[in-house]
Amino acid sequence: SRAAEPKKPAEGSALFALSLCSALPFLGAPRLGSSGHVRRQVRGAGGGRAQGWLGPPSLDKAQGCVPAIRTEGGRRRSPVPAAVPFLKIIRKALSEEKRVSTKTSAADLVTETDHVVEALILQELQTRFPSHRFIAEEAAAAGAKCVLTPSPTWIVDPIDGTCNFVHRFPTVAVSIGFAVNQELEFGVIYHCTEERLYTGRRGQGAFCNGQRLRVSGETDLSKALVLTEIGPRRDPATLKLFLSNMERLLHAGAHGVRVIGSSTLALCHLAAGTADAYYQFGLHCWDLAAATVIIREAGGVVMDTSGGPLDLMSCRVVAAGTREMAVLIAQALQTINYGRDDER
Ligand SMILES: O=P(O)(O)OC[C@@]1(O)O[C@H](CO)[C@@H](O)[C@@H]1O
């Protein structure tokens, strides 16, 4: 396996901060539109604590490994407690009845918990960093523009894996990335049911619950475990391309192609070396922002499906532990055009 050359953080990176340590009040649940429906679920099921494959979940342990970051007021704080209030809300809601709505397609789901968690995160960040900009999944779904300017920008997915969340399939994450000068600087991804905190800060490594992350060094596609996500569209032409891409990789001899329902957590598997590559058409900047920092800091490569540099707004990506693997995957893929996040 290969480790990334340490890089110097960008000038002005001391602006980073994510400090949501204070106990956050539970906001009132926003109303869903008339398309909302209720999915009944058995109380008490799901959301169980699982043994982590990187060791037992331990926030205390994770806390010691994440560098403190400076708030605008000059105080230094750890980003780790940020996820805790959201973890509780999401874990509680996982086992409860949910009101589910759809967005761009019948497979693109949203619940009131997505809205509540996003509101909490944005409220806290906006209070502390009034001059910063924000891109967030549910705000974008409501029509907010997704434009990445040079200004410090937080990029938030309140629940990645909402379809899993609706079905109580326990692969659900909160993802928060941070960019300055259009450069990704910092990422936090929280696996809500297994209490795994993934963090990456440019030039300072990537960690999961205190253990340094390192990508796999695999260069041979015929020995690779590849992850992907389906994307929201289900029209015949898109499905044909999606399945044909999967078929191409399987014909090339990949050991397997997996779909776990959360692109951020799939990308964390890549960072941890438990998968060798990831590709997708139809994901968004909030799926990619935090994970990109984590993968790069774990020694991996994140690029465009054309083989060129990553474009965060292009709704497509190839990532791998090695450049060789990423190029092989990119060469095998047929493009599915999902447009751009910054042109909606
Ligand atoms: O809506 P959510 O839960 O944030 O996104 C769920 C998800 O599977 O759908 C996207 C598009 O397929 C994926 O990139 C992403 O991980």
Ligand SMILES: [Mg+2]
């Ligand atoms: Mg989401």
